[in-house]
Amino acid sequence: MIPREAQQKSSRAWLGPLLGLALGWALVLALAACAHGPFAGRAEPRWIEVRNETGADLAYVYLSGHTRHGAAGPRYASLSPVPRGATQRAGRPTDPPALPAQAMVRFQVENGPEISAVVDLKPVLGQAGADPGQTLVFRIRPDRSVEALLE
Numbered sequence: 001m002i003p004r005e006a007q008q009k010s011s012r013a014w015l016g017p018l019l020g021l022a023l024g025w026a027l028v029l030a031l032a033a034c035a036h037g038p039f040a041g042r043a044e045p046r047w048i049e050v051r052n053e054t055g056a057d058l059a060y061v062y063l064s065g066h067t068r069h070g071a072a073g074p075r076y077a078s079l080s081p082v083p084r085g086a087t088q089r090a091g092r093p094t095d096p097p098a099l100p101a102q103a104m105v106r107f108q109v110e111n112g113p114e115i116s117a118v119v120d121l122k123p124v125l126g127q128a129g130a131d132p133g134q135t136l137v138f139r140i141r142p143d144r145s146v147e148a149l150l151e
Helices: 004-013 015-035
Strands: 047-052 058-066 072-079 087-091 102-109 114-120 135-140 146-150
Touching: 047 058, 047 072, 058 135, 072 087, 102 135, 114 146
Parallel strands: 047 135
Antiparallel strands: 047 087, 058 072, 058 102, 102 114, 135 146
16 A cells, blocks of 8 residues: 555655646647737738729828737827828838727718728738738728728
8 A cells, every 4th residue: 555645645746747848838839829920921011002983182191000808009100191092102111110900080071070991911912922022002092992902
């Protein structure tokens, strides 16, 4: 018969290595998830363009990240004014922060109220290659909807 004290020691002996193994796997999985995110290993566009297809002048266009709570995140482009039919281009810094998965586009048509639209950038940025000359284009349409595309 094994003494009770020896049984407790043997049952605790495997607990440490098991916890270490579990933590190790959790770390490996977390790092793998970060390394293979939707835009990992892909170059982001160097340029951002806004195309005004509304048929009216835009007083301003602000591009920012979109938070889960519906608020605008940090702004990464601001153009004003954007005349009807015009396309305006903004360059990004040499080492810019990553573009968000969703963009909030806020704009004002002439003297009207501010309009905002949330655009999913995952499908667009997921197709980005290594060409530094790429442009992320935001088309503001006549119905005031916004489309993002890569050129």
